[in-house]
Amino acid sequence: MTENGRLDVALFGAGRIGTIHAGNLARHPHARLRYVVDVHAPAAEALAQKHGARTASVEQALSDPAIAAVVIGSSTDTHAELIQRAAAAGKAIFCEKPVDLALDRARACARAVKQAGVVCMIGFQRRFDPTFAALKQRLEAGEIGKPEVLVITSRDPAPPPAAYIASSGGVFKDMLIHDFDIFRWILGGEAVSVHATGGCPGLPEVAAAGDLSHTAVTLRTRDGALCQINTSRRAAYGYDQRFEVLGSNGLLQAGNVRPTEVVAWSDQAISSDKPEAFFLERYRAAYALEIEHFFDALVNGTPVRTTIEDGIKALELAELATRSWREGKALECAV
Amino acid sequence: MTENGRLDVALFGAGRIGTIHAGNLARHPHARLRYVVDVHAPAAEALAQKHGARTASVEQALSDPAIAAVVIGSSTDTHAELIQRAAAAGKAIFCEKPVDLALDRARACARAVKQAGVVCMIGFQRRFDPTFAALKQRLEAGEIGKPEVLVITSRDPAPPPAAYIASSGGVFKDMLIHDFDIFRWILGGEAVSVHATGGCPGLPEVAAAGDLSHTAVTLRTRDGALCQINTSRRAAYGYDQRFEVLGSNGLLQAGNVRPTEVVAWSDQAISSDKPEAFFLERYRAAYALEIEHFFDALVNGTPVRTTIEDGIKALELAELATRSWREGKALECAV
Amino acid sequence: MTENGRLDVALFGAGRIGTIHAGNLARHPHARLRYVVDVHAPAAEALAQKHGARTASVEQALSDPAIAAVVIGSSTDTHAELIQRAAAAGKAIFCEKPVDLALDRARACARAVKQAGVVCMIGFQRRFDPTFAALKQRLEAGEIGKPEVLVITSRDPAPPPAAYIASSGGVFKDMLIHDFDIFRWILGGEAVSVHATGGCPGLPEVAAAGDLSHTAVTLRTRDGALCQINTSRRAAYGYDQRFEVLGSNGLLQAGNVRPTEVVAWSDQAISSDKPEAFFLERYRAAYALEIEHFFDALVNGTPVRTTIEDGIKALELAELATRSWREGKALECAV
Amino acid sequence: MTENGRLDVALFGAGRIGTIHAGNLARHPHARLRYVVDVHAPAAEALAQKHGARTASVEQALSDPAIAAVVIGSSTDTHAELIQRAAAAGKAIFCEKPVDLALDRARACARAVKQAGVVCMIGFQRRFDPTFAALKQRLEAGEIGKPEVLVITSRDPAPPPAAYIASSGGVFKDMLIHDFDIFRWILGGEAVSVHATGGCPGLPEVAAAGDLSHTAVTLRTRDGALCQINTSRRAAYGYDQRFEVLGSNGLLQAGNVRPTEVVAWSDQAISSDKPEAFFLERYRAAYALEIEHFFDALVNGTPVRTTIEDGIKALELAELATRSWREGKALECAV
Incomplete structure (x- = not known):
């Protein structure tokens, strides 16, 4: 946790759902949005600026030891790789559904999460x-x-x-x-x-x-x-x-x-x-509440309600x- | 039709649903309940008396040329035989669902109805x-x-x-x-x-x-x-x-x-x-409206909305x- | 009560509300509509015929000792006189609201009802x-x-x-x-x-x-x-x-x-x-239920729920x- | 407006409604909460700290030329004086209802607002x-x-x-x-x-x-x-x-x-x-929307929807x- 009691966060994806998450992160007392990562640079730039964050590459975001958690809201085909890399970097993970379209890759993600011992929550906001x-x-x-x-x-x-x-x-x-x-x-x-x-x-x-x-x-x-x-x-x-x-x-x-x-x-x-x-x-309220739940779980060390196993099932x-x-x-x- | 513009009717079954039909027949301007037929004599007697009708055997009811229509609300296992006998006697038929539990017997009923050229409506009251x-x-x-x-x-x-x-x-x-x-x-x-x-x-x-x-x-x-x-x-x-x-x-x-x-x-x-x-x-209103529809169809010579073919389908x-x-x-x- | 357990009734008024009452009387097990009284003869005739009743003058209806009750559904300006004459003739009275537009005439009706000791119900059907x-x-x-x-x-x-x-x-x-x-x-x-x-x-x-x-x-x-x-x-x-x-x-x-x-x-x-x-x-159901209540009260000798005093208040x-x-x-x- | 495009605000009252307004000010892109003023110092302190603001006296808040607007959510008996002093200081005013319990004092406020030519919105949040x-x-x-x-x-x-x-x-x-x-x-x-x-x-x-x-x-x-x-x-x-x-x-x-x-x-x-x-x-949404409306009006120079005249009427x-x-x-x- 940072000195001001907040967890620094990198957000992957500056599209529709990423924008929602950014807004909810900005309002959350335990989160501080540091990086916005998106292949579409102007979108990343605009979203980062709006919330006082910076843009970064995947590598930059994951290699910054100050980053405690990642929120993955990028396109589905990037989820599996980002989960695995974030897990390897020891970051807590919030990822939009689905884990991956292929069951074997999704299961590989679950194994990576388990090995790394990191928290991984899937965004079943409903x-x-x-x-x-x-x-x-x-x-x-x-x-x-x-x-x-x-x-x-x-x-x-x-x-x-x-x-x-x-x-x-x-x-x-x-x-x-x-x-x-x-x-x-x-x-x-x-x-x-x-x-x-x-x-x-x-x-x-x-x-x-x-x-x-x-x-x-x-x-x-x-x-x-x-x-x-x-x-x-x-x-x-x-x-x-x-x-x-x-x-x-x-x-x-x-x-x-x-x-x-x-x-x-x-x-x-x-x-x-x-x-x-x-x-x-x-699901406006639900999106805010799931992010709240994720950071509450991180801060309190309690389990998350929608796990990567739920994603796989x-x-x-x-x-x-x-x-x-x-x-x-x-x-x-x-x- | 009788001299007072009403069709004389025999009701088979003096149980729960028969009682409903009797009440609706009594209120209908084109129907006159003449016979109530039930193997349980006291039930038939009570229902007949309530509506100014008489009890009768199946044979008596079907052989009375004054009877224009039958309403079959007796137990399911009696439907097929009653339909076939009523059709043979040239009566218009209103029968509760199902025609029969066995498809072949139900189809035999449909053939009998068709041969006799009588109206046959199945009580899909919904x-x-x-x-x-x-x-x-x-x-x-x-x-x-x-x-x-x-x-x-x-x-x-x-x-x-x-x-x-x-x-x-x-x-x-x-x-x-x-x-x-x-x-x-x-x-x-x-x-x-x-x-x-x-x-x-x-x-x-x-x-x-x-x-x-x-x-x-x-x-x-x-x-x-x-x-x-x-x-x-x-x-x-x-x-x-x-x-x-x-x-x-x-x-x-x-x-x-x-x-x-x-x-x-x-x-x-x-x-x-x-x-x-x-x-x-x-379905209180529906039971009244289906009986109304049946007699309207008989009086006007228009087709009934729920046929024996619907029952078979x-x-x-x-x-x-x-x-x-x-x-x-x-x-x-x-x- | 007549030999068949029904009370013979005279209906005043063959208009919209009279027609409703006639239908409800026809369905009631304790009532038998005998007379329909209306200054407009064809309306009285049609309604009487529909329900197997006869037309009559006010005098004929009220002087027939077989008539146990009257139902007053004629125009408001006739209510007071009909109530007073019916009370004098010892008939039970059901009268549409209002008793009269003038309070003193309405109070005179209440006195007449009280003196005659007859039942008088006002049609607050709600x-x-x-x-x-x-x-x-x-x-x-x-x-x-x-x-x-x-x-x-x-x-x-x-x-x-x-x-x-x-x-x-x-x-x-x-x-x-x-x-x-x-x-x-x-x-x-x-x-x-x-x-x-x-x-x-x-x-x-x-x-x-x-x-x-x-x-x-x-x-x-x-x-x-x-x-x-x-x-x-x-x-x-x-x-x-x-x-x-x-x-x-x-x-x-x-x-x-x-x-x-x-x-x-x-x-x-x-x-x-x-x-x-x-x-x-x-108020279709209410109209039927108020007539039911009136005849139940007459048959059982229980008080009516909407009295002439309610009408005056x-x-x-x-x-x-x-x-x-x-x-x-x-x-x-x-x- | 400050260099970051925000209007600096002083909030009077750190109670139930003041807390609501503080939260809405914190989320508003055009407002920056600078001072929280309350006679109850610990409440002012807590609320100020939560939103990165400072406590101040009425005088300090009103004499700071950087303050563009005041939000008055203190007890009713303080409204009139605060409105008049804020008007004299040239601040835009948002004040909870009622202006005052006495009509003459409320009218005096309206005159003060008019003379000063400041915006004054009354919190009819409904x-x-x-x-x-x-x-x-x-x-x-x-x-x-x-x-x-x-x-x-x-x-x-x-x-x-x-x-x-x-x-x-x-x-x-x-x-x-x-x-x-x-x-x-x-x-x-x-x-x-x-x-x-x-x-x-x-x-x-x-x-x-x-x-x-x-x-x-x-x-x-x-x-x-x-x-x-x-x-x-x-x-x-x-x-x-x-x-x-x-x-x-x-x-x-x-x-x-x-x-x-x-x-x-x-x-x-x-x-x-x-x-x-x-x-x-x-009225959670309404409280946020009225504050939004107030700052939109200030930024755009458009009239507010609930004026001090509405408060007086x-x-x-x-x-x-x-x-x-x-x-x-x-x-x-x-x-």
Whole structure:
């Protein structure tokens, strides 16, 4: 820790998500943003200047002994290498999901982290969303008894460009990886079977890219709980992030968040706001809270809630789902 | 039609659902309840007396030329024979779902109906629920564009007795047959694949009866629309009947109905009523409207909305789902 | 009671509300509609025929000893005379609100009813609305402690014709009389002060008729509870009937009723149905339940819930409110 | 402005609201907190240290030419003197409501501000609440036509200590001053009449302090729009801040904000969160946005939205309401 009680941090990635992290680091009492690293120099420069930090190369940032932690928000294909190098340099690591699109490289990262004995947290920010976290807490407090059925609805407002889809690793790794993490987190058990299917109704360009725009996944856990996930790359009304858990004694639902609580009564209908527009708005609080959690864990020496093992487990489910879809059959999970 | 402009009707079954139908027949301007037929004589007697009708045997009822229509609300194992005999007697037929638990017997009924040229309506009352029907109408009016994903939640408050389960034909025929009909009705296309799984979390007695208490079903239609159905035999909060359709331009949800619109604000929470208790309450209006539709169709010579073919299609899906579950794999549908 | 266990009834008024009552009488197991009386003969004829009844003059109906009860749904200016004649003839009386527009005539009716010792129920149907009645029951069960503040919102979809307004007795007697009854019923105490004001924003024709289209009334009860009523003759979105009670331990709200539970998510908003269109739809159940209550009370010899005294108390508040508005000051109530 | 493009600020008051303002100043790109002034030295010290500022006396802060603006969040009885001294020193002023409990002193402040030609903004933060501000914007865009009726519900979770009440200036100045500002802001016109009444049901200690715990106020504007305000010092379920505007073409409601969007379905009810606990939580965003607005106005030379005149107008209504209550009559407003 620095003399002023703050941990010096290097941020990799000055894009959309890096900018979010930079802002949250700036507001955090235990963090001090020192370096911004990005292959796109002007972006790094602008972000660094805004927060009183400097730009640096990967090597410079990792070789500075004053740097206690790195936050990795660069493109997916850089994650694995950065994790391994940061681990080797003894830095605490916060990395955006996914660890890597390839399971073997992700597992290599986990081994590197373990060998180095460094903290590594994966950015499954949804677990930090106030609504989702409150539901989880009430579930664990026994409010609805034992969870039996989880239904997840996860829809984006509009599909990403075809180029992005082509390099995304497919919808299950790119989009549902969050939902697989929610599944593991909420039902608290591993899957014994996975069935995935889907289609591209109205979005032939996604089909042309060899991917699915709409999916329907069913998972079963060892103790017989069920999970259904439905996702879409396009929802005319915006970003839709809901789930509900049926338990032996009741139901808990986690709903969307609205920008305002205005309700209009017209001669047509009674209308309230659409959900927050997209993930940056919907998970604004969650992004701040996950960074807070990371630094609290570092300062207090407590474990992080979303580990690299969680990242790998979610990736395994994404791979199984992809295979289930391609092979057109339900798959058992290796235990 | 009788001299007073009413169609004389024989009702088979004086149980719970028969009582509902009797009340609705009594209120209908085009129907006159003449006979109540039930193997349990006192029940038949009581119901007949309440509505100014008489008890009769099956034979008496069907051989009375004054009888224009029959309403079959007796136990499932009697449906097929009654349909066939009523068809042979030239009566218009309203029959509760399912046509029969066995597909071949159900198909024999359909052939008998066709040969006799009589009207035969199957009691898929959910299509007549004001909320579901309004959603369907708005969907057809193009409000949300082309339907892409249907998510159905269907939960009973508590499981039936083990004896009932043992003779029910299994949860897919007994309970999900309604949901399969909703699937066909809302997405307006036939399934090309079915995957069904389930479990009995917390309800080992259902497992012991060889059935599932909780199910998760996924269907895909010829034009790529997806449907997920989740059901449970037990919901601590009561009867839960919701579905939502994602279309290319928006989403339509059909929610539960509450007994009252009281909302209570306490130091714990803001609370509204649980849904209507069970199907007799939830579908009270639907039961009246389906009977109304049946007699309107008879009087006007217009087609009925839920035909015996619909009954058979839903039964086929129930059989496929049962096989999918037992064999642990997704199944293609014969086209 | 007749030999078949039914009370024979004469209905006065074959208009909109008379038609509602006729339908409810026809469905009631303890009532038999015998006569329909209306100065407009074709209306009386049509309604009588629909329900197997006969038309009659006032005299014929009241002089028939078989008639046990009368239901008065004719125009307001006929209420007082009919109540007095029916009381003199020893008939049980159900009369629509108001008893009369003039307090002295209304009080004369109350005396006549008392002298004759007949049952007289005033049609404050709102007390029988399932939502309002459930709230009242929960309030009495102590769910929110002692009531402290009542806020009533009461809006019509559109103003009646100017001619109607001119002969209506003014908005306080014509429209708010229901709200004054709700005030007395929910707070369970009499007013000690009344302040009323209002205006005609956007409805100069109401002002021209010497009346108010919008009102704001404040009442205080002997034990310090407060009530605010806001009403409007016009709400673009339809019929709005809500109230809420703040108690020492919480809040109870009674909301509007929607025709269906469809919710639509578009790129503009999330929208549900407007409230039921107008009073015939909103209070459909209440109209049936008040008639049921009336005949139950007659059959069981139990008291009716909305007496002629309630009708007079509400009228007194309407008069005070009218004076408060005209004189521009708050008024104390005579105790 | 300082060399780094920030305005140096002195904050008066290191209590609850001062702490909020300090945090928002710290996050603001155009503000730099230099001094914290508080008679309670340890509080000033702690808050100053947290944000890298220094403590100072009033004189030191106001005599430092580097200070461009002051934020006054100290106790009400200090507002007037601080406004006048800050105005004399040529500082831009942000001051919490009320300007002063006495109208003449408040008016003297307004004159001082005018003479000095400084910016002076009063902290009516509710106008900056995202829900309220969105409603206002939609109202101004004409969504519901001309506003006709405004109904404001404003309830605190629990009454302040008796000592506070005694020196608060009474509920109309202490609590409803916000609601009077909302009235003026939403209806966009001045009152022509005020009627106020109230009571202390269940809170005799408030009555003993010579104040009201519950109030009911009615206002009328020059063009005939009506406003009803109901307030309470105690709501078992927490902090309740809602209003609704009926317009000629529809209704707009501004509802409470919930901490999370979790909904629980139990065998008793369907329950969502209570509203945010109290004003610091409910208006968290509003407090940040008003400070943002103040500095934006300073930097851009644009007018502030809530002026000292607004503060005086609200205070005038509070005085009128107090008199109306004490004299037991409706009062006309001087125009």
